[in-house]
Structure formats: structure tokens, C-alpha cells
Amino acid sequence: MQDPFDILVNGVVYSVFPEEENVYTIFKAGVEFGKIEKDTDNVWLKLNPETETPMFDNDPEVDKIGQAITAYVPEEEDEEEDEEFE
Template identity: 65%
Template structure:
């Protein structure tokens, strides 16, 4: 399982905790904030706090966090391939 990591967007630090595949719990400034799930490469979904079901609403912040997660994972994969 992937280890938690931090990303920074617009001066805000988000701590990312991988859950199951393509699902992440996000902490914003030390507080549990949202849970998100990958829908497509460019679109991510916020999960309902109580049911964990995807909410099909447009949310630019969720998409930005998701893209940053994808970029982080790509960098991590590239580093793993270099060290082999």
C-alpha cells in the first residue's frame, strides 16, 4: 500500500492518505477534509461523508487535488524505475 504524502496547491498543504485503489482521504491544514475518488484522468469525484458514495458535482478543488495526486504517483513510478 502506498504511504501518505503531502501536496501543495496555491499555498495550501494537503495531506493525502491512500485508501483502496484510486480512493484517497484528504486532510487540509491538519483537519480531515474530504475523501475523493478518481473518475477519469482529468476528473475526480468527492465522496459523500456518510455513505462514501460518489457525488457527481463539478468541484475544481477536487479536480486540482486529484491531478496533483496523479502527478505525484507518476513521479514516484519514474523514481522506482530509475532505482531498479
């Protein structure tokens, strides 16, 4: 499973915690924002907090968070660890 990571969207830091496939729990500036799920390449859906079913309202913030998740590239391991093996 992928490790949690942070993304920056419109100057706001979101912490992303991968759950099951294409589902992520999002924290916005340290407060739980909710779960989102990838629907298509450009469309992401926020899940209902009580039922965890997709809410089909068009939310540009959720789409921007999803696009940032898709574009996220994990950081390389620390160079210090690599130097130990040289």
C-alpha cells in the same frame, strides 16, 4: 500500499492518505477534507462522508487535488541509506 504524502495546491498543503485503489482520504491544513476518488484522468469526485458514494458536483478544488496526486512522484530514499551499502 502507498505511504501517505503531502501535496501543495494553490499554496495550501494537503495530506493524502491512500485507501483502496483510486480512493484517497484528504486532510486540508491538518483538518479532514474528505475522501476523493478518481473518475477519469481529469475528473475526481468527492465522496459523501456518510455513504461514501460519489457526489457528482463539479468541484475544481477536488480536481486540482486529484491532478496533484496524479503528478506526485515519491521522494527517493535518503542518500545516507545508500552510502551505507557502498
